[in-house]
Amino acid sequence: MLLEIDGLQSFYGRSQALFGIHLDMAEGEVVALMGRNGMGKTTTIKSLCRILPYRNGSIRFCGQDIAGLRPHRVARLGIGLVPEGRRCFSNLTVHENLVVAARPGLWTLERINALFPRLKERHGQYANTLSGGEQQMLAVGRALMTNPKLLILDEATEGLAPVIRQEIWSAVRALKDEGQSILIVDKTLKELLKVADRCVILERGQNVWLGTPAELSAEIQDRYLGV
Numbered sequence: 001m002l003l004e005i006d007g008l009q010s011f012y013g014r015s016q017a018l019f020g021i022h023l024d025m026a027e028g029e030v031v032a033l034m035g036r037n038g039m040g041k042t043t044t045i046k047s048l049c050r051i052l053p054y055r056n057g058s059i060r061f062c063g064q065d066i067a068g069l070r071p072h073r074v075a076r077l078g079i080g081l082v083p084e085g086r087r088c089f090s091n092l093t094v095h096e097n098l099v100v101a102a103r104p105g106l107w108t109l110e111r112i113n114a115l116f117p118r119l120k121e122r123h124g125q126y127a128n129t130l131s132g133g134e135q136q137m138l139a140v141g142r143a144l145m146t147n148p149k150l151l152i153l154d155e156a157t158e159g160l161a162p163v164i165r166q167e168i169w170s171a172v173r174a175l176k177d178e179g180q181s182i183l184i185v186d187k188t189l190k191e192l193l194k195v196a197d198r199c200v201i202l203e204r205g206q207n208v209w210l211g212t213p214a215e216l217s218a219e220i221q222d223r224y225l226g227v
């Protein structure tokens with residue numbers, strides 16, 4: 001197993017946000033983490049990256065218990081996070097942002113440039129002068145440059161123009177075709193269901209449904225994802 005989350009409970013101060021999350025992922029899988037706003041998707045991701053310490057339950061990544069590890073140690077184990085709200089180093093150029101993240105593996109600068117040709121065109125530009133979509137591509141590129149075993153995309157297409165969204169989705173599909181394991185949160189259900197192997201739905205910090213996109217009926221969507 002690539003990832004085994006078992007009985008995860010997390011808190012913000014005294015306020016409990018997760019009440020026992022279970023999530024398994026095999027290598028090469030694309031898993032969609034779903035649920036309405038505030039149901040615990042980002043909190044699950046933060047706990048997994050140890051940005052938020054969790055109090056109960058266990059998280060094993062490639063068989064290793066990550067409890068007690070600092071966030072940078074978890075990243076080094078092979079978890080590449082593209083956080084909500086895309087974080088790049090704004091005072092570094094595109095090129096610098098990519099190379100500072102680099103760790104040996106299949107993903108190199110050349111391959112990132114091939115995946116996102118716009119980044120190649122902008123390689124000398126400071127990250128804070130990029131459009132939102134370009135910053136998002138850079139955030140994905142940076143995460144890939146670490147050659148992660150697991151790539152996590154939290155709302156990677158949020159707030160972007162439709163044409164840019166499509167570029168991000170085709171990159172996600174290309175990554176999937178290469179066997180990249182991806183845990184993904186996104187509000188665009190149509191695209192999400194096309195790329196996911198399995199879906200996990202959270203409600204109020206707990207799992208309420210698990211299955212394939214084909215099994216996700218209109219009724220389930222209405223019950224757990226409808227507004």
Ligand code: ATP
Binds near residue numbers: 012015017035037
């Ligand atoms: P969204 O799509 O809105 O980001 P989400 O499913 O990712 O939703 P979380 O952000 O994980 O939801 O939020 C889960 C719960 O934790 C919510 O009840 C939220 O109010 C609470 N929460 C999130 N961040 C904090 C914080 N920094 N401090 C206190 N409570 C928080």
